[in-house]
Amino acid sequence: MIRKSFVLIAALAAALSLFAGTASWAGQSLMMATTTSTDNTGLLDYLIPYFEKETGIELKWTATGTGKALKLGERCDVDVLLVHAPGAEKAYIKKGFGKDRKEIMYNDFVIIGPDSDPAGIKGKSISDALLAVKSKQAIFVSRGDDSGTNKKEKLLWKDAGISLPDKEKWYVQTGQGMLASINVCEERKGYTMTDRGTYIKYQSQKGGNAPLKVLVEGDQILLNQYSVLTLDPKNCPNAKYDLAMKYLNWMAGENAQNLVRDFRLLGKKLFIPNAK
Template sequence: MKRVCMTLLSFALVLALAIAAQAGPVLKMATTTSTDNTGLLGEYIVPQFKKDTGIEIQYVAKGTGAALKMAEDCNVDVVLVHAPAAEKAYVDKGVLMDRTEVMYNDFVIIGPESDPAGIKGMSVTDALKTIAAKKAPFISRGDNSGTHKKELALWKSAEMPVPDKESWYVSGGQKMIATIIMAEEKNGYTMTDRGTYIKYADTKGGNPALKVMVEGDKVLFNQYSVLAVNPAHCKDAQYDLAKKFTAWMASPEVQKAIGDFKLLGKQLFIPNAKK
């Protein structure tokens, strides 16, 4: 009986080692909800990176603020986010390194087709002032995401306090698609990145209830970057895997694939890795 038990134990150990070897390396990543909501992450990046490198990506999609905190807490090896000022602050703190710009899109303010506040075609500053003056419902992400950080910066640039005590201003604390749906239900306005808006429009058969009201202002530029967790900050950070992911995202083949990723015939992200 003892010999049988030892044989079974040995077999179990060999099997476990074989499964572990077959599983291969795993890169842990925190990213923003827009890369996930649009489908770019799940439909292209994750499976193609595994196919090209043999490295599996395990990811969590959160607001950029939460993604950066996961890096600080040593819970991930790499981040793919879109809040440049916050990213650079984490680099300065020694949490992140090797910031590499890989793609961009832009932010847009969307609202009901009837445009009850009359903001269509306005500058961002004029639109925000008009929404506030008319007390039109505005749904904020309210979650410290990259989009939320940008929204707060836009109120500041409009020389207005964030109206978070006003009844017409709703801090949803939700991801982007959920925030858009909330704005739709309240016949109000919100701000989103264009990629997520196109995804939302696609789920509505190309005819969404909320339309783009404000766009094209240079302050609405939305840069996405990859940053590796600094192994000097997190001793177990898999820096080599993070470097491979960064180089892969910036490669000509992947940059082309990002540019080719479309819904409703529209480009969701524009590649811009430095050559």
């Protein structure tokens, strides 16, 4: 009896693996690396079915940090990128990894902090706010993970003429995602920079009574530009350049731009389309 049952289990497992082996995709499909913000906000889940329906191309995506997304493209493991790090993207094309870059949409970053605002940054310009944080030695939480958001934050310090804090006691580098970092920030009653989408999520989780409030916003430098990037066929001859171009053009097209404009996260607008 026992022997029979063992054989049965082995057979079942074998059948399962066969089933798994046949589950590969036939037909046109495109592999994209993107940043967690587009995935976590639900934008892609909302948008991509329209793309697949209109073009017949299946789009699969893996959501990771911008750094890893660019790396995946460089190694030709994906066909197209949707990222938000304009500086790095331009350098990427220069190095011969990327070919076409199309700006699609933007959202913005905000500085949040406790209602009590110990450093008194509310309403200040971004540079003044950061200077105030530094001089008051107020807690500032950073992602510290070299993600697109983290890159942006570093840029803000540089722009304010402050050398990048690292080992300072008041500068907390979490190495985690945005939401986890906001939670750390709340626990430590500090300030942090976040994309607005994640902040909206955080706010809704707290039932509209979030201890952390938006204190600085609207500065031109706080805009967060998303672009579609195709890969240079010279570097990646096997990447599906033609399908990637179709995707790029579709995203920049009127239909997709309207869809982006209509997208709501918890009832709030998140992305502003700006394809030219």
